[in-house]
Amino acid sequence: xxxxxxxxxxxxxSPLQNFxxxxxxxxxxxxxxxxxxxxxxxxxxxxxIQKTNREIFQNLISESRKNCPFCEENLEKSVAKFVDxxxxxxxxxxxxxxxxxxxxxxxxxxLFSAKKHFMKLEEFKPKLISDAIQNSLNFFxxxxxxxxxFKFPSINFNFMPPSAASIFHPxxxxxxxxxxxxxxxxxxxxxxxYFKKNSSNYxxxxxxxxxxxxxxxxxxxxSFCWLADFSPIKNNQVSGIVEEKVSxxxxxxxxxxxxxxxxxxxxxxxxxxxxxxxxNMCIFSGPMDEDISDYxxxxxxxxxxxxxxxxxxxxxxxxxxxxxxxxxxLPEEVAEKLRFKKRK
Numbered sequence: 340x341x342x343x344x345x346x347x348x349x350x351x352x353s354p355l356q357n358f359x360x361x362x363x364x365x366x367x368x369x370x371x372x373x374x375x376x377x378x379x380x381x382x383x384x385x386x387x388i389q390k391t392n393r394e395i396f397q398n399l400i401s402e403s404r405k406n407c408p409f410c411e412e413n414l415e416k417s418v419a420k421f422v423d424x425x426x427x428x429x430x431x432x433x434x435x436x437x438x439x440x441x442x443x444x445x446x447x448x449x450l451f452s453a454k455k456h457f458m459k460l461e462e463f464k465p466k467l468i469s470d471a472i473q474n475s476l477n478f479f480x481x482x483x484x485x486x487x488x489f490k491f492p493s494i495n496f497n498f499m500p501p502s503a504a505s506i507f508h509p510x511x512x513x514x515x516x517x518x519x520x521x522x523x524x525x526x527x528x529x530x531x532x533y534f535k536k537n538s539s540n541y542x543x544x545x546x547x548x549x550x551x552x553x554x555x556x557x558x559x560x561x562s563f564c565w566l567a568d569f570s571p572i573k574n575n576q577v578s579g580i581v582e583e584k585v586s587x588x589x590x591x592x593x594x595x596x597x598x599x600x601x602x603x604x605x606x607x608x609x610x611x612x613x614x615x616x617x618x619n620m621c622i623f624s625g626p627m628d629e630d631i632s633d634y635x636x637x638x639x640x641x642x643x644x645x646x647x648x649x650x651x652x653x654x655x656x657x658x659x660x661x662x663x664x665x666x667x668x669l670p671e672e673v674a675e676k677l678r679f680k681k682r683k
Contacts, residue, residue: 340544342569343369355385366669368570372529372541377570377664378657384667396647400507404456409508411453418448423485428478431470435478438512445482445489449475449511458509460611469600475513476596479589482515483627490627491519492588499617501644501653523623527635534634542580542636554671557606558679561598565606567674572664573642573653575615575673577606580639584632586625591637603641609677610643617644 347365352358366379404410408417419437420426428435432452451458451467472494479492495512497504519527533541546564549556557565562583568576579602581595591599603620610618620641625631645653657665 340371340541340548341369342371344570370568370570371545372533373525374529375570375572375662375664377572377666379571379666379669381667381669381672383665400457403507407456407506407508409448409450409453409506409510410456414453424478424481428474428481430474430477432467433471433474435474435513443514443516445478445486445515447478447513449478449494449513451509451511456508460615461608463509463604463607465597465600465604468603469596471511472591472596472600473593475511476589476591478513479515479627483589487628488517489515491516491523492624492627493520493523494588494622496618496620498619499644499647501617501647501649502619504617519626522621526623526638527625527631530635531631540632540634540636542638543582546580546582555674557674557677558602560602560605562595563598563602565602565677565679567670567677568640569670570664571642571666571668571670572658573619573644574666574668575610575613575618575643575677576666576668576670577641577673577677578638579603579606579641581637583636584630585637586630586632586635587627588622588624588637589627590630605679606641606677609679613676614646615643616647618642619644 345367347367348362349365350360350362353361363380363382368377368379369375370377407413414434419439421437426436432454434450434453435447438446438448449471451463451471475494483490492515493513495514497512498509499507530541537544545566549566555567555569557567557577559565559582562581564580564582566578566580568578579599581599583595585591585595618641620639622637622639624637625635645651657663
């Protein structure tokens with residue numbers, strides 16, 4: 340396994356330094372599995388970015404509470420209902436109902452709680468997360484029983500408007516498809532290629548190497564390992580990997596669910612402390628009807644998005660068209676900020 344990177348130094352006369360000569364270092368890093376390059380320049384955090392009055396967003400949160408379709412007083416009249424299952428699926432405080440404008444046959448919304456309209460990152464407690472995950476797995480199993488060809492589950496999370504969340508009330512979006520998403524397919528394909536070439540599982544090898552090198556190793560929560568990605572696609576990018584031979588989300592034990600929920604709660608709390616206000620997350624799974632754990636394990640990626648007061652998106656020509664990522668946070672520093680001790 341190669342952690343490939345190269346460095347380029349650039350000199351400019353900067354108006355931010357009275358036109359003195361300043362030198363910036365750009366790191367080009369290649370993802371060890373899929374081969375995608377990212378460009379890291381930590382000096383970009385200092386670039387001028389226009390921002391709006393933060394009070395505007397505080398007011399938006401307050402205003403959004405008044406007519407929120409996901410709050411308990413509006414839920415019955417405002418959200419869609421299932422036709423082929425019970426109208427809503429519940430587990431603990433978690434509630435599942437169909438996405439009103441789906442982009443998949445089985446595309447549902449998962450509320451952590453109808454009672455909590457807005458949550459800070461440190462308020463995502465393990466019980467809320469584990470109940471939402473368990474509810475999601477129940478949905479996947481029920482949909483698959485009805486429609487066995489649909490066997491590729493994913494759990495996804497957009498948090499706050501900069502992440503593309505259209506509703507402030509925290510919610511997951513889950514899908515069960517008859518084919519893997521494009522990126523899930525790449526992960527499975529590249530993992531299989533690695534297995535055939537090395538006769539070992541990439542994910543176990545990655546955990547072992549990162550645990551030994553320590554630079555990007557964040558910690559463990561039981562059966563889950565947490566790492567800062569060597570070649571991230573966005574700032575503060577973290578991967579969580581199940582450290583057991585489990586390739587499908589629906590094969591999770593209760594312990595796997597609790598370990599995942601605990602880890603997510605810890606990571607989110609620490610992200611909140613370093614100033615993260617918006618993020619995206621995806622959990623990648625293999626097929627429900629096949630064990631491919633020899634070469635693929637359930638894993639997730641979480642990354643931060645711009646602050647609520649920023650008027651500038653973090654995706655431009657390089658990411659969207661050229662398909663190379665531009666990042667401002669060094670993975671080794673991200674790991675240091677988010678690191679936690681092994682659970683006893």
